[in-house]
Amino acid sequence: MDKTIVSPAAAVADIGDGATVMIGGFGGSGAPVELIHALVDAGPRNLTVVNNNAGNGHVGLAALIEQGQVARLICSFPRSTDPKVFTDLYFAGKIELEIVPQGTLAERIRAGGAGIPAFYTPTSYGTELAEGKPVAEFDGRHYVQERWLKADFALIKAELGDPLGNLTYRMAALNFNPLMAMAAEKTIAQVSRIVPAGSIDPEHVVTPGIFVDGVVEISEPKQEEVLNREGAVYP
Amino acid sequence: MDKTIVSPAAAVADIGDGATVMIGGFGGSGAPVELIHALVDAGPRNLTVVNNNAGNGHVGLAALIEQGQVARLICSFPRSTDPKVFTDLYFAGKIELEIVPQGTLAERIRAGGAGIPAFYTPTSYGTELAEGKPVAEFDGRHYVQERWLKADFALIKAELGDPLGNLTYRMAALNFNPLMAMAAEKTIAQVSRIVPAGSIDPEHVVTPGIFVDGVVEISEPKQEEVLNREGAVYP
Amino acid sequence: MSAQLDAIKLSNAQIAWRAAQDIEDGAYVNLGIGFPEMIAKFQPEGRDVIYHTENGVLGFGAAPAEGEEDWDLINAGKKAVTLKPSAAFFHHADSFAMVRGGHLDLAVLGAYQVAENGDLANWSTGKGGVPAVGGAMDLVHGARRVAVVTDHVTRKGEPKLVQRCSMPLTGLACVTRIYTSLAVVDIENGHFVLREKLLQISFDDLQAVTGAELKVEGDFADLAVPEL
Amino acid sequence: MSAQLDAIKLSNAQIAWRAAQDIEDGAYVNLGIGFPEMIAKFQPEGRDVIYHTENGVLGFGAAPAEGEEDWDLINAGKKAVTLKPSAAFFHHADSFAMVRGGHLDLAVLGAYQVAENGDLANWSTGKGGVPAVGGAMDLVHGARRVAVVTDHVTRKGEPKLVQRCSMPLTGLACVTRIYTSLAVVDIENGHFVLREKLLQISFDDLQAVTGAELKVEGDFADLAVPEL
Numbered sequence: 001m002d003k004t005i006v007s008p009a010a011a012v013a014d015i016g017d018g019a020t021v022m023i024g025g026f027g028g029s030g031a032p033v034e035l036i037h038a039l040v041d042a043g044p045r046n047l048t049v050v051n052n053n054a055g056n057g058h059v060g061l062a063a064l065i066e067q068g069q070v071a072r073l074i075c076s077f078p079r080s081t082d083p084k085v086f087t088d089l090y091f092a093g094k095i096e097l098e099i100v101p102q103g104t105l106a107e108r109i110r111a112g113g114a115g116i117p118a119f120y121t122p123t124s125y126g127t128e129l130a131e132g133k134p135v136a137e138f139d140g141r142h143y144v145q146e147r148w149l150k151a152d153f154a155l156i157k158a159e160l161g162d163p164l165g166n167l168t169y170r171m172a173a174l175n176f177n178p179l180m181a182m183a184a185e186k187t188i189a190q191v192s193r194i195v196p197a198g199s200i201d202p203e204h205v206v207t208p209g210i211f212v213d214g215v216v217e218i219s220e221p222k223q224e225e226v227l228n229r230e231g232a233v234y235p
Numbered sequence: 236m237d238k239t240i241v242s243p244a245a246a247v248a249d250i251g252d253g254a255t256v257m258i259g260g261f262g263g264s265g266a267p268v269e270l271i272h273a274l275v276d277a278g279p280r281n282l283t284v285v286n287n288n289a290g291n292g293h294v295g296l297a298a299l300i301e302q303g304q305v306a307r308l309i310c311s312f313p314r315s316t317d318p319k320v321f322t323d324l325y326f327a328g329k330i331e332l333e334i335v336p337q338g339t340l341a342e343r344i345r346a347g348g349a350g351i352p353a354f355y356t357p358t359s360y361g362t363e364l365a366e367g368k369p370v371a372e373f374d375g376r377h378y379v380q381e382r383w384l385k386a387d388f389a390l391i392k393a394e395l396g397d398p399l400g401n402l403t404y405r406m407a408a409l410n411f412n413p414l415m416a417m418a419a420e421k422t423i424a425q426v427s428r429i430v431p432a433g434s435i436d437p438e439h440v441v442t443p444g445i446f447v448d449g450v451v452e453i454s455e456p457k458q459e460e461v462l463n464r465e466g467a468v469y470p
Numbered sequence: 471m472s473a474q475l476d477a478i479k480l481s482n483a484q485i486a487w488r489a490a491q492d493i494e495d496g497a498y499v500n501l502g503i504g505f506p507e508m509i510a511k512f513q514p515e516g517r518d519v520i521y522h523t524e525n526g527v528l529g530f531g532a533a534p535a536e537g538e539e540d541w542d543l544i545n546a547g548k549k550a551v552t553l554k555p556s557a558a559f560f561h562h563a564d565s566f567a568m569v570r571g572g573h574l575d576l577a578v579l580g581a582y583q584v585a586e587n588g589d590l591a592n593w594s595t596g597k598g599g600v601p602a603v604g605g606a607m608d609l610v611h612g613a614r615r616v617a618v619v620t621d622h623v624t625r626k627g628e629p630k631l632v633q634r635c636s637m638p639l640t641g642l643a644c645v646t647r648i649y650t651s652l653a654v655v656d657i658e659n660g661h662f663v664l665r666e667k668l669l670q671i672s673f674d675d676l677q678a679v680t681g682a683e684l685k686v687e688g689d690f691a692d693l694a695v696p697e698l
Numbered sequence: 699m700s701a702q703l704d705a706i707k708l709s710n711a712q713i714a715w716r717a718a719q720d721i722e723d724g725a726y727v728n729l730g731i732g733f734p735e736m737i738a739k740f741q742p743e744g745r746d747v748i749y750h751t752e753n754g755v756l757g758f759g760a761a762p763a764e765g766e767e768d769w770d771l772i773n774a775g776k777k778a779v780t781l782k783p784s785a786a787f788f789h790h791a792d793s794f795a796m797v798r799g800g801h802l803d804l805a806v807l808g809a810y811q812v813a814e815n816g817d818l819a820n821w822s823t824g825k826g827g828v829p830a831v832g833g834a835m836d837l838v839h840g841a842r843r844v845a846v847v848t849d850h851v852t853r854k855g856e857p858k859l860v861q862r863c864s865m866p867l868t869g870l871a872c873v874t875r876i877y878t879s880l881a882v883v884d885i886e887n888g889h890f891v892l893r894e895k896l897l898q899i900s901f902d903d904l905q906a907v908t909g910a911e912l913k914v915e916g917d918f919a920d921l922a923v924p925e926l
Binding site: 261262263264265287289311312313314315318321322325332334335336337338339340341342344345356357358359360361362363364404405406407408409410411412413414441458459460461 | 603
């Protein structure tokens, strides 16, 4: 078995119009820029995207949004230093937004991956983000019921990958990536290096290959933050 | 800050009568034998113990049960090659048993650690283990509501520990240990070696120190399986 | 008829062999403790199958030589195993996320009874004994396909394939295929559908030791298994 | 009175300094994005404080020198940080397990409004703009203690300590202590309780810029902060 995919273009080829796509990263760390740019090139539209943010500048997720490919965004924090692309579309009514508290977003994605259809959290109880959601009392405290979140595809960024899809991550670039890997029908990981089977210590594997469908090597990945500081624009 | 504790006896000294104690391990792997034996020596009674099993032979958890210190056991699989100690007490009505499916047990403990008071799982729906539990339908499928599980203490076994309580584990000896570390008021880890702060690669830390209250070095820990094959008896 | 069946029926190893033939290259598989574990031995050459065990290992291999065991490297049956290249360790919550989250392609379990609606009873005989469930209830509602390997009848000659289970259930409507000592039976739309049977037993005799109607859709094949 | 207050009130750095004095040795602390982040600078010597950031780092330190940034090592405000010895990385679900599961000793956040019942409004002004919540709603219901650092009044001179929040809530009954530019106020049993105030402002003047009754239990102390 070999999950290696030859190019970012081949990796995203199955993502069609209307797909729900989870995209890893927190700001620039862990954002799979090359996979996102391949998705911009491929051009599917009417996507629902799950990400913590709404992109920055004019690369990565911001580029995907700027191209009008995203119909709906599920995220916790669509504000940033340069959120112009998203903000303009949002106020023009051209993109739908579902705001989810960050910990609830993470837990909903994990629940999707773990087969837990719903759970209760104290987060957002009594606030407008809980409106319309079931509430329940446990041991005298109130909680909000939240549903799992799943996707058709997850595009994630990792550091090392082996042909079976075992992954490690670099520093704080894990963030949502290991969770999204669990919650999608098809998970594609871009990695800085594909290493032979058996080269990753089994105790150091962060995402076991069972959660990963394809691995594509991007040997010197761009960091979104660095691109933005250079004023890069894609395409 | 230094979470190092000098001896197993000091590590379990706070555990009093009636405490709920999670004990890591799956069979012998990851079972904190020396901490359990210290608890046998300390002698608190009427304990509620959470473990996947009911001990083996006459050491570790089996010894704790044999001494009559355990009033209630929450576990998934109290049968084994030599479960005599538990079985005799169970049929004599001297120990209470709550059987929980293994994945539900793991998830309940994680939920306890993660501040999730309840969640839904397909596991056990329609079976006698779901009797009396709320059920709900999501997307046309039925699920059982399960509650979090917390403890006063967790006794766990890890491989490396640093003074701040960061832990790594050896092979499949993780099992319930990292989860129980999250779910107890006070978590004590026995480790094969205490290493200086900064010696564990931050990317390889499995249990961050925030979940750990005390670390005690047991430099050549006994493996429960090995002890049992030697016919060991404690005390 | 019991003696007759004993003469022709497949051994556990042969049932395991047959089940192994259906496991695709690249599948992620959990084998239940005991008899189902034998399936790994008969994995056809040229197929990569990745085995999962509840206690947190993916990609384990055969048992080590006696004396070479490392008791921190065991399977759910607490037997020592070895690692294949590309293995991974993880904690119990992640392990059951794999199970419950639908990431396993297949779980193969033993059974006391399987009903024609797919209900499975395999965790408790309901008569005394210490109850113990382990991971069975999670596996039946998690893996994409749940298959059973079992003798076709009990030691007393009673059907194990039944209309409705009389023993405590492990899961509802979860089994899709049964490999028995006499036949291969699918469960479809609440019915047993015969796919293969031993040449040595007639359809009527097979039906006689089966507790619910065996439907036939088109042809069924011979259940042909090598001597093992 | 606004000009008068401006003359005597503490700077953000001074408020942060005061908040830092209450953080115990060995505490696990999350500091909100922006102003609360300054607290780390004023950590008293001899105390080990372990800082948590939502994006999966425990044990981070100060910002690196310009040009030395590694953009895979950032905090929740997306600013580059460094690591202290004994740091750890983890994914977002584990990070919020720490938050929601009550493992943090303290979270210090900014505020638009804090009500005397402990309600906090700090995520949305309710007027246009793109809504963005981040981790604030998780932090207020997770950390064992939730403190606020804030100016005592808005730029227009209106109280930020109020009877009931008029802005969209972040959490109910979650704040227990408020460090303002004029005072330190606890929330106990649904009331503001004055603990410290600047010597330069009278109790009556302080009450006049506070939107709900300031109770006094026993003595209150001077809020004494160094020039910074």
